[in-house]
Amino acid sequence: xNRQGRPTAPAAASGExxxxxxxGNRALDLQESLLFxxxxxxxxxxxxxxxxxxxxRLGGLARTAPIGLPGLSEPExxxxxTRLSCKNYAIDMGLFPLGSCTMKHNPRLNEKVAAxxxxxxxxxxxxxxxxxxxxxVMDQLSRWLSVxxxxxxxxxxxxxxxxxxxxxxxxxRAALEARGDARKRVLVPESAHGTNPATAALxxxxxxxxxxxxxxxxxxxxMREKLGPDVAAIMLTNPNTCGLFERDIVEIAxxxxxxxxxxxxxxxxxxxxxxxVRPGDLGVDAMHxxxxxxFSTPHGGGGPGAGPVVFSEALAPFIPxxxxxxxGGGFALREDVPHAQVGRxxxxxxxxxxxxxxxxxMLSHGGDGLRQVAEDAVxxxxxxxxxxxxxxxxxxxxxxxxxxxxxxxxxxDTGVSTLDFAKALIDEGFHPMTMYFPLVVHGAxxxxxxxxxxxxxxxxxxxxxxxLAVAAKNGETERFxxxxxxxxxxxxxxxxxxxxxxxxxxxxxxxxAAE
Amino acid sequence: xxxxxxxxxxxxxxxxxxxxxxVDALFRDVPPSARLDAPLDLPRHQGELAVERHxxxxxxxxxxxxxxxxxxxxxxxxxxxPASVQHLIQRGEFLTAYTPYQPEISQGTLQxxxxxxxxxxxxxxxxxxxxxxxxxxxxxxEAVLMAQRITKRRKVILSGNLHxxxxxxxxxxxxxxxxxxxxxxxxxxxxxxEDLAGRIDADTSCxxxxxxxxxxxxxxxSALAEKVHEAGALLVVVVTEAxxxxxxxxxxxxxxxxxxxxGQSIGSALNFGGPYLGLFAxxxxxxxxxxxxxxxxxxxxxxxxxxVLTLSTRxxxxxxxxxxxxxxxxxxLCALAFTIHMSxxxxxxxxxxxRLNHANAVRLAGALEKVPGVQVLNDSFxxxxxxxxxxxxxxxxxxxxxxxxxxxVPVSRFHQGCDDLIVLAxxxxxxxxxxxxxxxxxxxxxx
Numbered sequence: 001x002n003r004q005g006r007p008t009a010p011a012a013a014s015g016e017x018x019x020x021x022x023x024g025n026r027a028l029d030l031q032e033s034l035l036f037x038x039x040x041x042x043x044x045x046x047x048x049x050x051x052x053x054x055x056x057r058l059g060g061l062a063r064t065a066p067i068g069l070p071g072l073s074e075p076e077x078x079x080x081x082t083r084l085s086c087k088n089y090a091i092d093m094g095l096f097p098l099g100s101c102t103m104k105h106n107p108r109l110n111e112k113v114a115a116x117x118x119x120x121x122x123x124x125x126x127x128x129x130x131x132x133x134x135x136x137v138m139d140q141l142s143r144w145l146s147v148x149x150x151x152x153x154x155x156x157x158x159x160x161x162x163x164x165x166x167x168x169x170x171x172x173r174a175a176l177e178a179r180g181d182a183r184k185r186v187l188v189p190e191s192a193h194g195t196n197p198a199t200a201a202l203x204x205x206x207x208x209x210x211x212x213x214x215x216x217x218x219x220x221x222x223m224r225e226k227l228g229p230d231v232a233a234i235m236l237t238n239p240n241t242c243g244l245f246e247r248d249i250v251e252i253a254x255x256x257x258x259x260x261x262x263x264x265x266x267x268x269x270x271x272x273x274x275x276x277v278r279p280g281d282l283g284v285d286a287m288h289x290x291x292x293x294x295f296s297t298p299h300g301g302g303g304p305g306a307g308p309v310v311f312s313e314a315l316a317p318f319i320p321x322x323x324x325x326x327x328g329g330g331f332a333l334r335e336d337v338p339h340a341q342v343g344r345x346x347x348x349x350x351x352x353x354x355x356x357x358x359x360x361x362m363l364s365h366g367g368d369g370l371r372q373v374a375e376d377a378v379x380x381x382x383x384x385x386x387x388x389x390x391x392x393x394x395x396x397x398x399x400x401x402x403x404x405x406x407x408x409x410x411x412x413d414t415g416v417s418t419l420d421f422a423k424a425l426i427d428e429g430f431h432p433m434t435m436y437f438p439l440v441v442h443g444a445x446x447x448x449x450x451x452x453x454x455x456x457x458x459x460x461x462x463x464x465x466x467x468l469a470v471a472a473k474n475g476e477t478e479r480f481x482x483x484x485x486x487x488x489x490x491x492x493x494x495x496x497x498x499x500x501x502x503x504x505x506x507x508x509x510x511x512x513a514a515e
Numbered sequence: 516x517x518x519x520x521x522x523x524x525x526x527x528x529x530x531x532x533x534x535x536x537x538v539d540a541l542f543r544d545v546p547p548s549a550r551l552d553a554p555l556d557l558p559r560h561q562g563e564l565a566v567e568r569h570x571x572x573x574x575x576x577x578x579x580x581x582x583x584x585x586x587x588x589x590x591x592x593x594x595x596x597p598a599s600v601q602h603l604i605q606r607g608e609f610l611t612a613y614t615p616y617q618p619e620i621s622q623g624t625l626q627x628x629x630x631x632x633x634x635x636x637x638x639x640x641x642x643x644x645x646x647x648x649x650x651x652x653x654x655x656x657e658a659v660l661m662a663q664r665i666t667k668r669r670k671v672i673l674s675g676n677l678h679x680x681x682x683x684x685x686x687x688x689x690x691x692x693x694x695x696x697x698x699x700x701x702x703x704x705x706x707x708x709e710d711l712a713g714r715i716d717a718d719t720s721c722x723x724x725x726x727x728x729x730x731x732x733x734x735x736x737s738a739l740a741e742k743v744h745e746a747g748a749l750l751v752v753v754v755t756e757a758x759x760x761x762x763x764x765x766x767x768x769x770x771x772x773x774x775x776x777x778g779q780s781i782g783s784a785l786n787f788g789g790p791y792l793g794l795f796a797x798x799x800x801x802x803x804x805x806x807x808x809x810x811x812x813x814x815x816x817x818x819x820x821x822x823v824l825t826l827s828t829r830x831x832x833x834x835x836x837x838x839x840x841x842x843x844x845x846x847x848l849c850a851l852a853f854t855i856h857m858s859x860x861x862x863x864x865x866x867x868x869x870r871l872n873h874a875n876a877v878r879l880a881g882a883l884e885k886v887p888g889v890q891v892l893n894d895s896f897x898x899x900x901x902x903x904x905x906x907x908x909x910x911x912x913x914x915x916x917x918x919x920x921x922x923x924v925p926v927s928r929f930h931q932g933c934d935d936l937i938v939l940a941x942x943x944x945x946x947x948x949x950x951x952x953x954x955x956x957x958x959x960x961x962x
Contacts, residue, residue: 044859044864044867051867051874057873057876058733059734061735063761063765087620088612091612093608111605117581118573119787122785123593124785124788125591126916130916133572133577160844163653163842197831298610301612301615301623301851304849343686346680346684347777360566363570366557367555367559383532386533437832453520488620489622489821490817493813493815494618494813503629503632504632504643
């Protein structure tokens, strides 16, 4: 345990030189050491009574060795984590144009409702007679998802988008197995999210990439050539990761179905079309929906998300449990499934806390509001595209959908890379766009403003992007190479982190720490 | 609409800038046959008050755990979470941040993940932990896949006393991921005595065992670990009640190679089963086979310490079909809740909390043993135990619920042929009155 007081972090040691202050702090930009450098073994932020216990019944397996978990009093803990929070960028602070991630405003009513004891303080294994309201939430959410997508089957339990993809491919495979049709390949466009090929491989399928056309869409002719009796499915994102609607989608779906395969749609970009297009009408057989994207549940710094999956008539009989069914004027939970169906994908019944938030959001917007969401998201992205197209290089002709893809041609011969450009945007007070994805263009910059940005906010962002583009062209490379200059920390050495991984805190002097 | 800042004037002006006559022009790539013109059969938008009323009415149809004597466990536990935890995780800088892809403006998230990884590694007695998985059950499936990758073997032995949902998830995933999968799932052994070591053969990749097990029993896994290692396989230990690690020897001390668990107990509410928090820890030598995100320490251009997501060459966004897992989103905010709650507890608080849980369970066992028609099966337990009752357990639980006592989970909800068993948990939230109420109600129901 560190007993030297706080300033042991490297940041403090070199602080004066770097920051020009004695403490290493810069006004509101405060240095904060690790919990392990400031906590104490005896210190605690909870007041618990000492248990009255004569003889334990731990079977002689009581833990006696020190664990190594320092504690903080409540004021220390509140300060520590508040200080850490101030080192984060977040949607609450500003525009977060991370393409394919749909960083929209997270309404606080959702949080208030999710915290109601009637939702937060109920156990997944209480008798179903005591959780009828929870099952009704699941039933209502399923109905909204089904109506919005035009697809009858809903599997609520997947925990996140990638888990939903897994659910979708498992259901497809179960349906194929049920008709005695073992198939080996899954077609995945080159522009797909990394989770798509990873999921297909996890389901023991061979991944076969489909090239893109020069206009950023699936090469239908190439796809037709790859279709065959051993193709189980195609995994397509629509709108795709170039921010474009796949114009030939109905033709693609028909070809896929004619080959006896299924059409999996990655629903990450559903925000572009919600209320305006039903994937069921496009011939989609299965699609996951990221509740943490389209339906505004918070991203939480990397989760938790929720990834319910909707299914066509053909696949609906194979979905995994737990399923809510109407039963004698109330609701029942079907937890046991025949083997032909996909089995349980998670303990309990899914991300209830996210279901509650998403349903609250849906009720707030209504069917009419959700349609407006899609329209404003697409309008905002096109406004950004139009306002930047003379100084940056959009990869494809417009209009785009909810996100716009630029590549690095406009940076040619400037000595500035996409990474530099993104880091310079940090200095201007914005979270960068998605960088180097999709892989189909060079130095990709994928911008998704979402519908919850005002015109003024977009104009501010556009102004910053234009200024940076002009600066790069004018040879002001220093601004970029040194970026970010004003973030809580400078550019970090990621190679070093991977080469010599330090994944847990280690005491500086092991002997001392063991006391 | 309160979440949409654009006015009709804005929209008109912006369409003018774009040079589009209407918003429909922006959707021109949508095939005409798929364009929705009529409104969908859904309600129209509503104000906060109306929506809150609607949701509150649904919430009111549930029996709140805190409003009744409550003993339901079986993989999710009702603990007291300090008020500051909820306050801190609701800070927008944490709540509305994304995965920390841009480390220079995500040090808050990255530093707590580093703290989280360290806490989990120490708690489980392992070298390294990842930045969380979706929950314990999906972490269990990932652990099995990881063991198969490391050993290049197929067979998996699942203890019959592993949480049945966890075993189900492993079966689901392995059914689809490996065509030659061989899962050996033992029958439940509520009174102990299952022979896991006897099942190990030269193709065994791992043995998966839960401690305390689904029925609440605590076992010394050291001997099993030795046998597993002799056969060149891995011992995977599951912990569904993280608070137990404050009282019981850690899986690492007993020889585990991979430890995974459900972290909900520390920091998260019951939430009807999700979102929860998957804990995942292992030995240093297996770190590159680990699934999920990892946060690592590094330095910036000026030599200052900072944190980044690292070893991402294991991950889907880099490796695509060759990734160790398809996981992308994890359970970041629940990991934050865990880290804060654990920081507030500290070692002293955690031990005290664990001891309070155990003391209440001892009291519960004592009270139940006196009820005619009830037999306590456990010789050892932490905060959860199994009873045999003289009537069908599912009916007993319903009858208790009718008396407004939530008295545990009938094992028949998971296993056929276990019709007379109930699993119950006691935590620090239970009072003596709760225990008396349960014992009294059971006495009536079993009479």
